Every structure is written in structure tokens, then in C-alpha cells.
Amino acid sequence: MIDPKKILRFLEEYFDEIKTIYKLNKQNGLILIEEIETIFDNSNILVDNLIEYEIIEQRIDDTFILNETYGSFISFLLDDFSLDMPEQIEKYHNSLDSLYRKLKSATTKNEIIQTIEALNNEIGKFENQLQKNISKLIKETKYIKANNQKLNYPKKLQKASELTITYVKPLNIILQNHSESILYIIDNIIDESSQQRFNNKDENLKKIYTKLYNSYYQTKKEILNENRLLINEVIPLLDRIKSGSDILTGCINFLNDNNSYAVPTLLDKQRDITYSTNAEYEAQNIWEGYTGINEDIIINEAQSLENVWIFNKQKYKDRLLKSLPIENFYTWIYEELENELTIVESKNFFDLSKLIFDNDIDIEYKNKRIDIKLSDKMIDVPTIEIRSLN
Amino acid sequence: MNYPKKHYEIVQNLLNGKFILQGQTTYDILVPNYNFYKTFFKESFQYDLIKTSEVIYLSSDNTSEKFSRNLMLILAILVDNINLQGKDLYEELFKNYKIKDIEMIIKDSSYKSVCRNIIKNNGIESLLKSDCQKRNIIKYSNNYDTFQFTSAINIFLEQAKDIANMSNMQDEKEQF
Numbered sequence: 268m269i270d271p272k273k274i275l276r277f278l279e280e281y282f283d284e285i286k287t288i289y290k291l292n293k294q295n296g297l298i299l300i301e302e303i304e305t306i307f308d309n310s311n312i313l314v315d316n317l318i319e320y321e322i323i324e325q326r327i328d329d330t331f332i333l334n335e336t337y338g339s340f341i342s343f344l345l346d347d348f349s350l351d352m353p354e355q356i357e358k359y360h361n362s363l364d365s366l367y368r369k370l371k372s373a374t375t376k377n378e379i380i381q382t383i384e385a386l387n388n389e390i391g392k393f394e395n396q397l398q399k400n401i402s403k404l405i406k407e408t409k410y411i412k413a414n415n416q417k418l419n420y421p422k423k424l425q426k427a428s429e430l431t432i433t434y435v436k437p438l439n440i441i442l443q444n445h446s447e448s449i450l451y452i453i454d455n456i457i458d459e460s461s462q463q464r465f466n467n468k469d470e471n472l473k474k475i476y477t478k479l480y481n482s483y484y485q486t487k488k489e490i491l492n493e494n495r496l497l498i499n500e501v502i503p504l505l506d507r508i509k510s511g512s513d514i515l516t517g518c519i520n521f522l523n524d525n526n527s528y529a530v531p532t533l534l535d536k537q538r539d540i541t542y543s544t545n546a547e548y549e550a551q552n553i554w555e556g557y558t559g560i561n562e563d564i565i566i567n568e569a570q571s572l573e574n575v576w577i578f579n580k581q582k583y584k585d586r587l588l589k590s591l592p593i594e595n596f597y598t599w600i601y602e603e604l605e606n607e608l609t610i611v612e613s614k615n616f617f618d619l620s621k622l623i624f625d626n627d628i629d630i631e632y633k634n635k636r637i638d639i640k641l642s643d644k645m646i647d648v649p650t651i652e653i654r655s656l657n
Numbered sequence: 658m659n660y661p662k663k664h665y666e667i668v669q670n671l672l673n674g675k676f677i678l679q680g681q682t683t684y685d686i687l688v689p690n691y692n693f694y695k696t697f698f699k700e701s702f703q704y705d706l707i708k709t710s711e712v713i714y715l716s717s718d719n720t721s722e723k724f725s726r727n728l729m730l731i732l733a734i735l736v737d738n739i740n741l742q743g744k745d746l747y748e749e750l751f752k753n754y755k756i757k758d759i760e761m762i763i764k765d766s767s768y769k770s771v772c773r774n775i776i777k778n779n780g781i782e783s784l785l786k787s788d789c790q791k792r793n794i795i796k797y798s799n800n801y802d803t804f805q806f807t808s809a810i811n812i813f814l815e816q817a818k819d820i821a822n823m824s825n826m827q828d829e830k831e832q833f
Contacts (some may be wrong), residue, residue: 513822514742514814515817516824524769533722534672
């Protein structure tokens with residue numbers, strides 16, 4: 268057997284060349300001897316080493332391929348791998364299921380030990396592959412999220428929906444807990460090993476079952492955690508990008524033919540009635556609508572008020588007293604108003620006649636009536652003489 | 658019986674076509690009393706009280722849909738414009754806008770003609786400043802003369818999604 272350290276040293280020394288081989292292999296699915304010779308500067312010794320250490324394998328048609336073990340090791344070192352199709356992960360469903368059945372039907376101790384070892388191996392591989400894929404998915408999603416400048420919106424949408432349809436949804440189905448899922452089989456294996464680690468009569472088998480129990484129990488926790496990452500990190504972001512795309516499609520359809528589609532039904536505003544009990548709220552609503560609108564304010568010139576005659580009792584009483592004695596009270600009123608207003612209206616005339624009820628004057632009715640012509644009517648009044656104060 | 662706190666305000670706001678937004682005190686009062694108010698509005702007015710994780714509002718089939726359709730048109734043009742610029746829809750929609758920005762976007766849009774009835778007579782300004790503000794669909798900031806859409810527009814965005822899904826279903830039917 269070749270000393271492993273010797274192989275590692277060789278890998279270290281010629282890593283760049285081996286990396287080129289890895290890339291060619293990935294690109295073309297095979298490597299030609301001429302290419303290898305060019306890469307290694309026609310050094311036969313080095314090419315022989317490659318073959319001796321089984322880094323490359325010769326095929327019947329004399330072409331070479333990179334050994335799968337090295338291939339996955341280098342891809343791990345370079346963090347360079349593409350997502351596995353969900354089918355590649357789902358295959359573990361079958362393998363774990365058949366191993367589980369085998370364990371249940373195993374009769375000899377040897378058979379049980381071998382099956383458990385196979386179960387442990389298989390779950391290790393599954394967990395490894397799952398983790399790789401989930402962290403790759405998270406990385407890809409974050410790339411879409413972060414590269415606002417590099418990726419335009421349609422490109423983002425396309426990438427997000429690819430990821431969702433091809434990987435995230437199938438993965439989620441594989442991981443969810445239902446009778447067809449991997450988690451379901453893992454649960455069965457946990458149950459079985461949990462019982463056996465206590466009930467089995469063979470001490471040695473008890474230990475082996477305990478180990479199986481621990482490793483499956485850990486894996487289950489890991490899957491739940493990975494699924495949580497998928498649900499909490501990847502799906503919401505992809506959904507958000509996807510929902511943006513739906514909104515866009517809907518909006519464009521609506522713009523193209525808006526009368527064919529329904530819109531949200533809201534409530535019409537109520538009619539504003541000033542005397543209703545809601546007036547305060549309605550007014551408030553209207554004001555809220557106007558805050559911030561700067562309307563032009565136009566102020567009209569105020570019109571001057573008309574000179575309106577008002578009956579001022581004290582003023583006319585004083586005048587009356589000054590004019591004493593008065594032959595006829597009603598003629599005096601007419602003259603007073605005519606002097607002041609020119610036109611004597613009946614309304615003003617009657618207002619001023621109220622002076623006659625004043626207690627400070629002494630009046631005497633004469634047995635004679637006269638007509639007085641006012642602007643709006645003719646009135647028939649008695650002759651009243653006012654002589655002095657009481 | 659005892660009515661919930663702010664009962665009068667809640668009823669008045671809803672009857673005036675206002676959206677009650679998550680984060681408002683009235684929203685927090687409405688949520689635990691949702692069933693009461695749902696029955697109350699159905700029995701008293703034949704209105705449906707609709708609750709989402711973001712807004713609560715009243716809906717009725719017997720109302721004109723002019724406002725709703727006009728707002729949907731404006732939002733659709735805005736979404737189309739954001740897409741043409743290759744920007745993120747959610748980030749852009751909830752930015753601060755000036756009314757003039759929206760008017761420009763509509764003016765420059767190839768879908769301008771479907772909005773011709775709204776554009777007339779300063780229609781966009783009155784739709785946004787008056788109707789939308791009264792209904793809590795936008796939050797207007799007087800200091801900066803800008804506004805921001807509230808989460809109430811999600812009702813319209815959800816409608817757009819339904820329209821998209823409806824069209825997808827139709828396409829699939831046609832293929833069969």
C-alpha cells in the first residue's frame with residue numbers, strides 16, 4: 268500500500284495542475300492523455316504517479332477520468348459543487364428503508380451488526396449531502412438577494428423560480444414528516460433502536476443499538492434544523508421574489524384590459540350631512556383631506572354699510588323736550604324725520620311715535636284729526652299737543 | 658351591554674371607508690372583538706368586515722367601484738414602472754413620493770391612455786391627497802410635501818396576484 272502522506276504531499280505540490288485536470292474532467296467528462304502530458308510538461312514520471320496513486324483512471328478507450336473520491340475531495344476543497352437533484356437525495360429513502368426492513372428481519376447477530384453498520388454509513392452520507400445542498404441553496408438565495416446591481420429583476424425572478432421549483436419545494440417534501448418521507452423512516456429506526464438498546468439481551472448488541480440510536484437521533488435533529496433553515500431563510504425570500512412577479516403580471520393584465528377584472532370592493536364615503544350627529548367626524552375627515560393644500564385666499568373689498576336709521580329714545584326725547592311746546596306731536600315727528608332722512612317711512616314714523624308713552628311728558632288730545640303722507644302710506648292721526656313736563 | 662373602548666371612533670372610521678391599520682390603537686381593539694364587529698356591521702348595514710394581518714376595513718357589493726378601480730390603475734402603472742427600471746418592487750413601492758412624481762410616471766407611461774379620466778382636472782392629486790389620505794391609504798407629510806403608501810395597498814397588490822393566477826388558470830385551460 269502506498270503511504271497516504273506521500274499521496275497528500277503529491278497533491279499539495281501539484282495542486283494547481285490537478286485542479287486543471289479536475290476542471291477538464293468536469294467540463295468534458297473525460298481527459299485525454301495529450302492534455303495530461305501538456306499539463307505536466309511531458310513529464311512521464313509525474314503522469315505515472317497520477318496513475319499509480321489512482322488519481323486518474325484509464326478507461327478501455329485509453330481516455331482518462333478523475334477518480335470519483337478525489338473528484339469530490341477537490342470539489343469540497345474548492346467549495347465547488349452544484350446542487351444535487353432532489354432525486355439524488357430521495358434515493359436515500361429507498362436505501363434506508365430497505366436496510367431498516369433487513370434489520371427487522373435479521374436473525375443472526377452478525378447480520379444485525381452488519382446492517383447497523385450499513386445504516387450508520389448511509390445516514391452519514393445522507394446528512395453530508397443534505398447539509399451541502401442546503402448551505403448551497405442558502406448561498407445561492409443570498410446571492411440573488413445581494414446582487415441588486417449585477418442581476419436585473421427579470422433575471423432574479425427567473426433564478427428564484429428555478430431554485431424554488433427544482434430544489435426547494437421537492438426538498439421540503441422529502442424532509443417533511445409524512446409516511447413517504449425520509450424523516451418517517453428515520454423515526455422508525457430511532458424507535459426500533461431505542462427499544463433494542465434497553466430490551467436486547469445481548470450486551471454487545473445493546474451498545475451497537477445505542478450507537479445507532481444516537482446517530483439517528485442526531486441526524487433527525489439536524490434535518491429538522493436544516494428544514495427550518497429552508498423554511499425560514501430560503502423559502503420566504505424566494506416567495507417574496509416570486510410574489511413580486513405575480514403582482515407585476517397581474518398589474519399588466521389589469522392595465523391591458525381593466526374592465527375584465529374585479530377590483531377590491533370598498534365602502535363609498537357616506538354623504539356628509541351637516542346636521543347629522545356625525546358632523547364633527549365628517550368635518551374632521553374633510554379637514555384632514557385639506558391639510559397641506561395651500562389654496563389661494565381671495566379677500567373681496569368690504570361693502571360700506573347703508574346708513575340705517577335706528578330709534579334712539581334718549582336722543583329724540585331730548586330733542587322733544589327742547590322743542591316744547593309742540594302744537595301737534597305727529598307733525599313734529601314728521602318734520603324731525605324729514606330733516607334727518609329726507610324720506611319718511613312708516614316704519615320709522617311709528618318707531619318715533621313711541622315717545623308718546625313717555626311718562627315725563629304731559630299730553631293733551633284735541634278733537635281734530637289730520638292726514639300725514641308718508642313715503643309708503645297715508646295715515647290718519649289725531650292732533651296731540653305737548654306743553655310741558657309733568 | 659358594554660361596548661369596546663373607542664367604539665364610536667371605530668364605527669365612524671369604518672363607515673367612512675377608512676382602513677384601520679395594524680399599529681393603530683383601534684386595530685388592537687378591533688382584533689379581539691372582530692367577531693362582534695363582523696356581526697354588528699353585517700346585521701346593521703349588510704357590510705362585510707374584512708381583516709388581514711395588516712388592515713381591517715369594510716366592504717360592500719352595493720357600492721360604486723370607481724375609486725378602487727382608479728387607484729388600482731395608478732398602482733399598476735407604478736408597478737410596471739418599477740419593473741422597467743429593474744428595481745425591487747416592495748422596496749420601491751413604500752418609498753416617499755411627491756404627487757408630482759406619480760403624475761410624471763403616469764404621463765410617461767405607455768398605459769397613460771387608460772388613466773385619461775383620472776388625469777383630467779387634477780384628478781391624481783385629489784385622488785391621493787383627498788380620497789387616499791382620508792381612507793388611510795397614504796400617509797401625507799406636510800413638512801416635506803411627500804407621501805408614503807401604507808400597508809392598505811397590499812389589498813390591491815393581493816388583487817393583482819389573484820388576477821395573475823386567474824390568467825394562469827385560463828392559459829392552462831386553453832392548453833388542454
